[in-house]
Amino acid sequence: MGARQPYRKHVPQRTCVICRQKTDKRRLTRLVRTADGGVVVDPTGKRNGRGAYLCDRITCWDKVLGSAILDQLFGVQVSDEEKEAIAAYRPSAMGEA
Ligand SMILES: [Zn+2]
Incomplete structure (x- = not known):
């Protein structure tokens, strides 16, 4: 079936911290460093704190979860x-393009 139209409205773009590709903000997951030094997923995208975006590619998630990238990123x-809590938001293989 037809490809989805990439443009219909202006959607904010953010860069994935792993693959550095710019993607619609809606397709990205925001990770945020909380005030007490933890790192959590921010489904609303509105939490205060230092944030990083992760796209919906499984390879990017695997890199984030399988390495110390987050530690370096957030210090x-x-x-x-x-x-484990972050991994719960990992996209399923079904959506892989
Ligand atoms: Zn990515």
Whole structure:
């Protein structure tokens, strides 16, 4: 079936911290460093704190979850528990293009 039209309205673009590709903000997941030094997913995109965006490519998620990239990015030690909570938002393989 037909390709989706990429432009209908202006949608803010953000850059994925892993692949550096600009994507619609809606297709990105925002991670934010909380005031107490934790890193969580911010589904609303409105939380205060230093944020980083992750696109919906599984490879990007795997890199984030399987390495110390987040630790470097946010300057904190991301615990296994936090990574598990983040992993819950990982896109399923179904959506892979
Ligand atoms: Zn990416």
